[in-house]
Amino acid sequence: MKWELIPRRNVVPATNMVLFEASGDQGINFTDPMFARTIIYRYDMDPKGALNDIVPQLIWKRNAQQVWADFSERFGIPLVSAETSITDAKELKRIETMMRQLGRAAQAVLPEGAKITIHDAATKGDPHKVFLEQITITNNEIGKRIVGGTMLTDDGSSLSQSEVHERTLDEKIGESDRRMIEFTVNGKLIPILNTWGFGFKEGDRFVFDRSEDLTMAEHWDIVSDALTHYEIDAEWVSRRFNIPIVGKKETTSAASIIPTALSKNFR
Known part of the structure:
Protein backbone atom coordinates (compact mmCIF):
# COMPACT_ATOMS: atom_id res chain seq x y z
CA MET A 1 0.00 0.00 0.00
CA LYS A 2 1.13 3.53 -0.70
CA TRP A 3 0.55 6.19 1.94
CA GLU A 4 0.91 9.93 1.47
CA LEU A 5 0.56 12.82 3.89
CA ILE A 6 -2.20 15.19 2.83
CA PRO A 7 -0.67 18.67 2.44
CA ARG A 8 -1.30 20.61 5.64
CA ARG A 9 -2.28 23.73 3.70
CA ASN A 10 -5.28 21.82 2.33
CA VAL A 11 -6.48 20.60 5.76
CA VAL A 12 -8.89 22.62 7.89
CA PRO A 13 -9.10 20.83 11.27
CA ALA A 14 -11.73 23.22 12.64
CA THR A 15 -14.26 21.99 10.02
CA ASN A 16 -12.82 18.49 9.39
CA MET A 17 -12.33 19.37 5.74
CA VAL A 18 -9.70 18.55 3.13
CA LEU A 19 -9.86 21.26 0.48
CA PHE A 20 -9.23 20.47 -3.17
CA GLU A 21 -7.42 23.81 -3.45
CA ALA A 22 -5.61 25.52 -0.59
CA SER A 23 -7.44 28.80 -1.20
CA GLY A 24 -10.76 27.23 -2.20
CA ASP A 25 -13.90 26.24 -0.30
CA GLN A 26 -14.70 22.89 -1.92
CA GLY A 27 -13.48 19.64 -0.40
CA ILE A 28 -14.39 16.49 1.53
CA ASN A 29 -15.10 15.81 5.19
CA PHE A 30 -12.35 13.41 6.27
CA THR A 31 -14.46 12.08 9.17
CA ASP A 32 -17.12 10.78 6.77
CA PRO A 33 -17.46 6.97 7.07
CA MET A 34 -17.11 6.83 3.29
CA PHE A 35 -13.39 7.52 3.67
CA ALA A 36 -12.83 5.32 6.75
CA ARG A 37 -10.88 2.75 4.69
CA THR A 38 -8.59 5.27 2.98
CA ILE A 39 -7.91 8.19 5.34
CA ILE A 40 -6.34 8.18 8.79
CA TYR A 41 -6.71 11.36 10.79
CA ARG A 42 -5.68 12.24 14.26
CA TYR A 43 -5.82 15.46 16.25
CA ASP A 44 -6.28 16.62 19.83
CA MET A 45 -9.54 17.74 21.32
CA ASP A 46 -8.36 21.28 20.64
CA PRO A 47 -8.18 21.46 16.82
CA LYS A 48 -5.73 24.37 16.97
CA GLY A 49 -3.14 22.32 18.86
CA ALA A 50 0.34 23.73 19.37
CA LEU A 51 -0.20 26.40 16.71
CA ASN A 52 -2.53 28.19 19.12
CA ASP A 53 0.49 28.89 21.34
CA ILE A 54 3.17 29.22 18.67
CA VAL A 55 1.56 31.52 16.10
CA PRO A 56 1.31 34.59 18.41
CA GLN A 57 5.01 34.20 19.22
CA LEU A 58 5.86 33.92 15.52
CA ILE A 59 3.91 37.11 14.82
CA TRP A 60 5.82 39.04 17.50
CA LYS A 61 9.12 37.61 16.26
CA ARG A 62 8.45 38.67 12.68
CA ASN A 63 7.33 42.09 13.86
CA ALA A 64 10.60 42.53 15.76
CA GLN A 65 12.64 41.42 12.75
CA GLN A 66 10.72 43.70 10.40
CA VAL A 67 11.07 46.73 12.67
CA TRP A 68 14.77 45.95 13.18
CA ALA A 69 15.21 45.80 9.40
CA ASP A 70 13.40 49.15 9.01
CA PHE A 71 15.56 50.64 11.75
CA SER A 72 18.74 49.41 10.08
CA GLU A 73 17.65 50.78 6.73
CA ARG A 74 16.74 54.14 8.19
CA PHE A 75 19.46 54.66 10.79
CA GLY A 76 22.14 52.16 9.78
CA ILE A 77 23.82 54.93 7.76
CA PRO A 78 24.02 58.02 10.00
CA LEU A 79 22.05 61.12 9.03
CA VAL A 80 24.25 63.98 7.79
CA SER A 81 23.04 67.57 7.92
CA ALA A 82 24.63 70.86 6.87
CA GLU A 83 24.12 74.39 8.20
CA THR A 84 25.05 77.49 6.22
CA SER A 85 24.30 81.19 6.13
CA ILE A 86 24.30 81.28 2.34
CA THR A 87 20.96 82.19 0.78
CA ASP A 88 21.87 81.96 -2.87
CA ALA A 89 19.70 79.30 -4.50
CA LYS A 90 22.48 78.12 -6.78
CA GLU A 91 24.91 77.64 -3.88
CA LEU A 92 22.25 75.88 -1.81
CA LYS A 93 21.61 73.51 -4.69
CA ARG A 94 25.34 72.79 -4.94
CA ILE A 95 25.54 72.12 -1.18
CA GLU A 96 22.57 69.76 -1.42
CA THR A 97 24.28 67.85 -4.24
CA MET A 98 27.45 67.58 -2.19
CA MET A 99 25.49 66.33 0.80
CA ARG A 100 23.93 63.58 -1.29
CA GLN A 101 27.38 62.53 -2.45
CA LEU A 102 28.70 62.73 1.11
CA GLY A 103 26.52 59.78 2.14
CA ARG A 104 28.53 57.51 -0.15
CA ALA A 105 31.91 59.19 -0.62
CA ALA A 106 32.24 60.54 2.97
CA GLN A 107 33.94 63.65 1.62
CA ALA A 108 32.77 66.99 0.21
CA VAL A 109 33.99 70.50 -0.61
CA LEU A 110 31.65 73.06 0.93
CA PRO A 111 31.71 76.85 0.82
CA GLU A 112 32.94 78.87 3.77
CA GLY A 113 30.51 79.04 6.66
CA ALA A 114 28.92 75.63 6.04
CA LYS A 115 28.76 73.29 9.05
CA ILE A 116 28.35 69.51 8.78
CA THR A 117 26.76 67.39 11.58
CA ILE A 118 26.61 63.59 11.61
CA HIS A 119 23.68 62.22 13.68
CA ASP A 120 24.38 58.65 14.84
CA ALA A 121 20.98 57.47 16.06
CA ALA A 122 21.96 53.83 16.05
CA THR A 123 24.15 54.25 19.17
CA LYS A 124 21.40 55.74 21.32
CA GLY A 125 18.99 53.61 23.33
CA ASP A 126 20.72 50.29 22.45
CA PRO A 127 18.25 49.22 19.72
CA HIS A 128 20.28 46.04 19.15
CA LYS A 129 19.36 44.80 22.63
CA VAL A 130 15.72 45.86 22.27
CA PHE A 131 15.10 43.87 19.10
CA LEU A 132 17.41 40.95 19.88
CA GLU A 133 15.93 40.42 23.35
CA GLN A 134 12.43 40.23 21.91
CA ILE A 135 13.49 37.73 19.25
CA THR A 136 15.36 35.65 21.85
CA ILE A 137 12.36 35.53 24.17
CA THR A 138 10.01 34.42 21.39
CA ASN A 139 12.49 31.71 20.33
CA ASN A 140 12.62 30.46 23.93
CA GLU A 141 8.83 30.37 24.21
CA ILE A 142 8.54 28.42 20.96
CA GLY A 143 11.31 26.04 22.04
CA LYS A 144 9.59 25.35 25.36
CA ARG A 145 6.33 24.55 23.58
CA ILE A 146 7.93 22.16 21.09
CA VAL A 147 10.78 20.42 22.98
CA GLY A 148 9.90 21.32 26.57
CA GLY A 149 13.00 23.45 27.21
CA THR A 150 15.65 25.70 25.72
CA MET A 151 18.98 24.01 26.53
CA LEU A 152 18.70 21.50 23.71
CA THR A 153 18.50 24.26 21.09
CA ASP A 154 19.93 27.47 22.56
CA ASP A 155 21.64 27.32 25.95
CA GLY A 156 24.09 24.48 26.40
CA SER A 157 26.55 25.67 29.03
CA SER A 158 25.56 23.18 31.74
CA LEU A 159 25.80 19.44 31.10
CA SER A 160 23.68 18.48 34.12
CA GLN A 161 20.86 20.88 33.22
CA SER A 162 20.91 19.87 29.57
CA GLU A 163 20.62 16.21 30.63
CA VAL A 164 17.53 17.09 32.67
CA HIS A 165 16.04 18.80 29.62
CA GLU A 166 16.91 15.77 27.50
CA ARG A 167 15.17 13.43 29.94
CA THR A 168 12.12 15.70 29.90
CA LEU A 169 12.04 15.52 26.12
CA ASP A 170 12.47 11.74 25.99
CA GLU A 171 10.50 10.60 29.04
CA LYS A 172 7.57 13.02 28.93
CA ILE A 173 7.14 14.60 25.52
CA GLY A 174 8.65 11.66 23.65
CA GLU A 175 6.58 9.15 25.61
CA SER A 176 3.42 11.15 24.88
CA ASP A 177 4.21 10.99 21.16
CA ARG A 178 4.91 7.25 21.35
CA ARG A 179 1.58 6.59 23.05
CA MET A 180 -0.22 8.69 20.44
CA ILE A 181 1.40 6.66 17.65
CA GLU A 182 0.53 3.36 19.34
CA PHE A 183 -3.12 4.38 19.76
CA THR A 184 -3.33 5.53 16.13
CA VAL A 185 -1.70 2.40 14.70
CA ASN A 186 -3.68 -0.03 16.86
CA GLY A 187 -6.99 1.83 16.70
CA LYS A 188 -7.00 2.94 13.06
CA LEU A 189 -4.16 1.64 10.90
CA ILE A 190 -4.38 -2.08 11.75
CA PRO A 191 -8.19 -2.22 11.24
CA ILE A 192 -7.77 -0.50 7.85
CA LEU A 193 -5.04 -2.95 6.86
CA ASN A 194 -7.28 -5.84 7.85
CA THR A 195 -10.07 -4.54 5.62
CA TRP A 196 -7.59 -4.61 2.73
CA GLY A 197 -6.67 -8.24 3.42
CA PHE A 198 -3.44 -7.96 5.41
CA GLY A 199 -4.70 -10.51 7.93
CA PHE A 200 -3.59 -9.27 11.34
CA LYS A 201 -4.67 -11.65 14.08
CA GLU A 202 -6.90 -10.64 16.94
CA GLY A 203 -4.72 -9.31 19.71
CA ASP A 204 -1.88 -8.20 17.42
CA ARG A 205 -0.70 -4.84 18.62
CA PHE A 206 2.07 -2.39 17.82
CA VAL A 207 4.17 -1.24 20.78
CA PHE A 208 7.47 0.58 21.10
CA ASP A 209 10.42 -1.15 22.71
CA ARG A 210 10.70 0.55 26.09
CA SER A 211 13.42 -1.68 27.49
CA GLU A 212 16.32 0.22 29.02
CA ASP A 213 19.97 -0.32 28.16
CA LEU A 214 22.11 -1.34 31.12
CA THR A 215 25.85 -1.70 31.35
Whole structure:
Protein backbone atom coordinates (compact mmCIF):
# COMPACT_ATOMS: atom_id res chain seq x y z
CA MET A 1 0.00 0.00 0.00
CA LYS A 2 1.13 3.53 -0.70
CA TRP A 3 0.55 6.19 1.94
CA GLU A 4 0.91 9.93 1.47
CA LEU A 5 0.56 12.82 3.89
CA ILE A 6 -2.20 15.19 2.83
CA PRO A 7 -0.67 18.67 2.44
CA ARG A 8 -1.30 20.61 5.64
CA ARG A 9 -2.28 23.73 3.70
CA ASN A 10 -5.28 21.82 2.33
CA VAL A 11 -6.48 20.60 5.76
CA VAL A 12 -8.89 22.62 7.89
CA PRO A 13 -9.10 20.83 11.27
CA ALA A 14 -11.73 23.22 12.64
CA THR A 15 -14.26 21.99 10.02
CA ASN A 16 -12.82 18.49 9.39
CA MET A 17 -12.33 19.37 5.74
CA VAL A 18 -9.70 18.55 3.13
CA LEU A 19 -9.86 21.26 0.48
CA PHE A 20 -9.23 20.47 -3.17
CA GLU A 21 -7.42 23.81 -3.45
CA ALA A 22 -5.61 25.52 -0.59
CA SER A 23 -7.44 28.80 -1.20
CA GLY A 24 -10.76 27.23 -2.20
CA ASP A 25 -13.90 26.24 -0.30
CA GLN A 26 -14.70 22.89 -1.92
CA GLY A 27 -13.48 19.64 -0.40
CA ILE A 28 -14.39 16.49 1.53
CA ASN A 29 -15.10 15.81 5.19
CA PHE A 30 -12.35 13.41 6.27
CA THR A 31 -14.46 12.08 9.17
CA ASP A 32 -17.12 10.78 6.77
CA PRO A 33 -17.46 6.97 7.07
CA MET A 34 -17.11 6.83 3.29
CA PHE A 35 -13.39 7.52 3.67
CA ALA A 36 -12.83 5.32 6.75
CA ARG A 37 -10.88 2.75 4.69
CA THR A 38 -8.59 5.27 2.98
CA ILE A 39 -7.91 8.19 5.34
CA ILE A 40 -6.34 8.18 8.79
CA TYR A 41 -6.71 11.36 10.79
CA ARG A 42 -5.68 12.24 14.26
CA TYR A 43 -5.82 15.46 16.25
CA ASP A 44 -6.28 16.62 19.83
CA MET A 45 -9.54 17.74 21.32
CA ASP A 46 -8.36 21.28 20.64
CA PRO A 47 -8.18 21.46 16.82
CA LYS A 48 -5.73 24.37 16.97
CA GLY A 49 -3.14 22.32 18.86
CA ALA A 50 0.34 23.73 19.37
CA LEU A 51 -0.20 26.40 16.71
CA ASN A 52 -2.53 28.19 19.12
CA ASP A 53 0.49 28.89 21.34
CA ILE A 54 3.17 29.22 18.67
CA VAL A 55 1.56 31.52 16.10
CA PRO A 56 1.31 34.59 18.41
CA GLN A 57 5.01 34.20 19.22
CA LEU A 58 5.86 33.92 15.52
CA ILE A 59 3.91 37.11 14.82
CA TRP A 60 5.82 39.04 17.50
CA LYS A 61 9.12 37.61 16.26
CA ARG A 62 8.45 38.67 12.68
CA ASN A 63 7.33 42.09 13.86
CA ALA A 64 10.60 42.53 15.76
CA GLN A 65 12.64 41.42 12.75
CA GLN A 66 10.72 43.70 10.40
CA VAL A 67 11.07 46.73 12.67
CA TRP A 68 14.77 45.95 13.18
CA ALA A 69 15.21 45.80 9.40
CA ASP A 70 13.40 49.15 9.01
CA PHE A 71 15.56 50.64 11.75
CA SER A 72 18.74 49.41 10.08
CA GLU A 73 17.65 50.78 6.73
CA ARG A 74 16.74 54.14 8.19
CA PHE A 75 19.46 54.66 10.79
CA GLY A 76 22.14 52.16 9.78
CA ILE A 77 23.82 54.93 7.76
CA PRO A 78 24.02 58.02 10.00
CA LEU A 79 22.05 61.12 9.03
CA VAL A 80 24.25 63.98 7.79
CA SER A 81 23.04 67.57 7.92
CA ALA A 82 24.63 70.86 6.87
CA GLU A 83 24.12 74.39 8.20
CA THR A 84 25.05 77.49 6.22
CA SER A 85 24.30 81.19 6.13
CA ILE A 86 24.30 81.28 2.34
CA THR A 87 20.96 82.19 0.78
CA ASP A 88 21.87 81.96 -2.87
CA ALA A 89 19.70 79.30 -4.50
CA LYS A 90 22.48 78.12 -6.78
CA GLU A 91 24.91 77.64 -3.88
CA LEU A 92 22.25 75.88 -1.81
CA LYS A 93 21.61 73.51 -4.69
CA ARG A 94 25.34 72.79 -4.94
CA ILE A 95 25.54 72.12 -1.18
CA GLU A 96 22.57 69.76 -1.42
CA THR A 97 24.28 67.85 -4.24
CA MET A 98 27.45 67.58 -2.19
CA MET A 99 25.49 66.33 0.80
CA ARG A 100 23.93 63.58 -1.29
CA GLN A 101 27.38 62.53 -2.45
CA LEU A 102 28.70 62.73 1.11
CA GLY A 103 26.52 59.78 2.14
CA ARG A 104 28.53 57.51 -0.15
CA ALA A 105 31.91 59.19 -0.62
CA ALA A 106 32.24 60.54 2.97
CA GLN A 107 33.94 63.65 1.62
CA ALA A 108 32.77 66.99 0.21
CA VAL A 109 33.99 70.50 -0.61
CA LEU A 110 31.65 73.06 0.93
CA PRO A 111 31.71 76.85 0.82
CA GLU A 112 32.94 78.87 3.77
CA GLY A 113 30.51 79.04 6.66
CA ALA A 114 28.92 75.63 6.04
CA LYS A 115 28.76 73.29 9.05
CA ILE A 116 28.35 69.51 8.78
CA THR A 117 26.76 67.39 11.58
CA ILE A 118 26.61 63.59 11.61
CA HIS A 119 23.68 62.22 13.68
CA ASP A 120 24.38 58.65 14.84
CA ALA A 121 20.98 57.47 16.06
CA ALA A 122 21.96 53.83 16.05
CA THR A 123 24.15 54.25 19.17
CA LYS A 124 21.40 55.74 21.32
CA GLY A 125 18.99 53.61 23.33
CA ASP A 126 20.72 50.29 22.45
CA PRO A 127 18.25 49.22 19.72
CA HIS A 128 20.28 46.04 19.15
CA LYS A 129 19.36 44.80 22.63
CA VAL A 130 15.72 45.86 22.27
CA PHE A 131 15.10 43.87 19.10
CA LEU A 132 17.41 40.95 19.88
CA GLU A 133 15.93 40.42 23.35
CA GLN A 134 12.43 40.23 21.91
CA ILE A 135 13.49 37.73 19.25
CA THR A 136 15.36 35.65 21.85
CA ILE A 137 12.36 35.53 24.17
CA THR A 138 10.01 34.42 21.39
CA ASN A 139 12.49 31.71 20.33
CA ASN A 140 12.62 30.46 23.93
CA GLU A 141 8.83 30.37 24.21
CA ILE A 142 8.54 28.42 20.96
CA GLY A 143 11.31 26.04 22.04
CA LYS A 144 9.59 25.35 25.36
CA ARG A 145 6.33 24.55 23.58
CA ILE A 146 7.93 22.16 21.09
CA VAL A 147 10.78 20.42 22.98
CA GLY A 148 9.90 21.32 26.57
CA GLY A 149 13.00 23.45 27.21
CA THR A 150 15.65 25.70 25.72
CA MET A 151 18.98 24.01 26.53
CA LEU A 152 18.70 21.50 23.71
CA THR A 153 18.50 24.26 21.09
CA ASP A 154 19.93 27.47 22.56
CA ASP A 155 21.64 27.32 25.95
CA GLY A 156 24.09 24.48 26.40
CA SER A 157 26.55 25.67 29.03
CA SER A 158 25.56 23.18 31.74
CA LEU A 159 25.80 19.44 31.10
CA SER A 160 23.68 18.48 34.12
CA GLN A 161 20.86 20.88 33.22
CA SER A 162 20.91 19.87 29.57
CA GLU A 163 20.62 16.21 30.63
CA VAL A 164 17.53 17.09 32.67
CA HIS A 165 16.04 18.80 29.62
CA GLU A 166 16.91 15.77 27.50
CA ARG A 167 15.17 13.43 29.94
CA THR A 168 12.12 15.70 29.90
CA LEU A 169 12.04 15.52 26.12
CA ASP A 170 12.47 11.74 25.99
CA GLU A 171 10.50 10.60 29.04
CA LYS A 172 7.57 13.02 28.93
CA ILE A 173 7.14 14.60 25.52
CA GLY A 174 8.65 11.66 23.65
CA GLU A 175 6.58 9.15 25.61
CA SER A 176 3.42 11.15 24.88
CA ASP A 177 4.21 10.99 21.16
CA ARG A 178 4.91 7.25 21.35
CA ARG A 179 1.58 6.59 23.05
CA MET A 180 -0.22 8.69 20.44
CA ILE A 181 1.40 6.66 17.65
CA GLU A 182 0.53 3.36 19.34
CA PHE A 183 -3.12 4.38 19.76
CA THR A 184 -3.33 5.53 16.13
CA VAL A 185 -1.70 2.40 14.70
CA ASN A 186 -3.68 -0.03 16.86
CA GLY A 187 -6.99 1.83 16.70
CA LYS A 188 -7.00 2.94 13.06
CA LEU A 189 -4.16 1.64 10.90
CA ILE A 190 -4.38 -2.08 11.75
CA PRO A 191 -8.19 -2.22 11.24
CA ILE A 192 -7.77 -0.50 7.85
CA LEU A 193 -5.04 -2.95 6.86
CA ASN A 194 -7.28 -5.84 7.85
CA THR A 195 -10.07 -4.54 5.62
CA TRP A 196 -7.59 -4.61 2.73
CA GLY A 197 -6.67 -8.24 3.42
CA PHE A 198 -3.44 -7.96 5.41
CA GLY A 199 -4.70 -10.51 7.93
CA PHE A 200 -3.59 -9.27 11.34
CA LYS A 201 -4.67 -11.65 14.08
CA GLU A 202 -6.90 -10.64 16.94
CA GLY A 203 -4.72 -9.31 19.71
CA ASP A 204 -1.88 -8.20 17.42
CA ARG A 205 -0.70 -4.84 18.62
CA PHE A 206 2.07 -2.39 17.82
CA VAL A 207 4.17 -1.24 20.78
CA PHE A 208 7.47 0.58 21.10
CA ASP A 209 10.42 -1.15 22.71
CA ARG A 210 10.70 0.55 26.09
CA SER A 211 13.42 -1.68 27.49
CA GLU A 212 16.32 0.22 29.02
CA ASP A 213 19.97 -0.32 28.16
CA LEU A 214 22.11 -1.34 31.12
CA THR A 215 25.85 -1.70 31.35
CA MET A 216 27.20 -5.22 31.83
CA ALA A 217 28.21 -4.40 35.42
CA GLU A 218 24.75 -3.05 36.28
CA HIS A 219 23.10 -6.11 34.75
CA TRP A 220 25.43 -8.45 36.66
CA ASP A 221 24.58 -6.75 39.96
CA ILE A 222 20.88 -7.30 39.31
CA VAL A 223 21.36 -10.95 38.34
CA SER A 224 23.67 -11.59 41.32
CA ASP A 225 21.07 -10.23 43.69
CA ALA A 226 18.37 -12.34 42.04
CA LEU A 227 20.51 -15.49 42.36
CA THR A 228 20.34 -15.23 46.15
CA HIS A 229 16.55 -15.63 46.02
CA TYR A 230 15.71 -17.51 42.83
CA GLU A 231 16.97 -20.36 40.67
CA ILE A 232 18.11 -18.94 37.32
CA ASP A 233 18.96 -20.94 34.22
CA ALA A 234 22.74 -21.41 34.15
CA GLU A 235 22.76 -21.62 30.35
CA TRP A 236 21.12 -18.19 30.10
CA VAL A 237 23.67 -16.70 32.54
CA SER A 238 26.53 -18.24 30.58
CA ARG A 239 25.22 -16.94 27.28
CA ARG A 240 24.31 -13.48 28.59
CA PHE A 241 27.65 -12.77 30.32
CA ASN A 242 29.87 -14.95 28.10
CA ILE A 243 30.97 -17.09 31.07
CA PRO A 244 31.77 -20.79 30.53
CA ILE A 245 29.78 -22.56 33.26
CA VAL A 246 30.74 -26.23 33.75
CA GLY A 247 28.71 -26.95 36.83
CA LYS A 248 27.26 -25.70 40.09
CA LYS A 249 29.70 -24.89 42.86
CA GLU A 250 29.11 -26.74 46.11
CA THR A 251 29.00 -24.51 49.15
CA THR A 252 29.47 -25.54 52.76
CA SER A 253 27.05 -23.97 55.18
CA ALA A 254 28.31 -22.01 58.17
CA ALA A 255 26.39 -24.37 60.52
CA SER A 256 28.60 -27.30 59.52
CA ILE A 257 31.88 -25.33 59.58
CA ILE A 258 31.61 -23.74 63.04
CA PRO A 259 31.21 -26.95 65.11
CA THR A 260 34.16 -28.55 63.26
CA ALA A 261 36.39 -25.54 63.92
CA LEU A 262 35.41 -25.43 67.59
CA SER A 263 36.15 -29.14 68.07
CA LYS A 264 39.67 -28.71 66.61
CA ASN A 265 40.45 -25.74 68.87
CA PHE A 266 39.40 -27.50 72.06
CA ARG A 267 40.99 -30.87 71.28
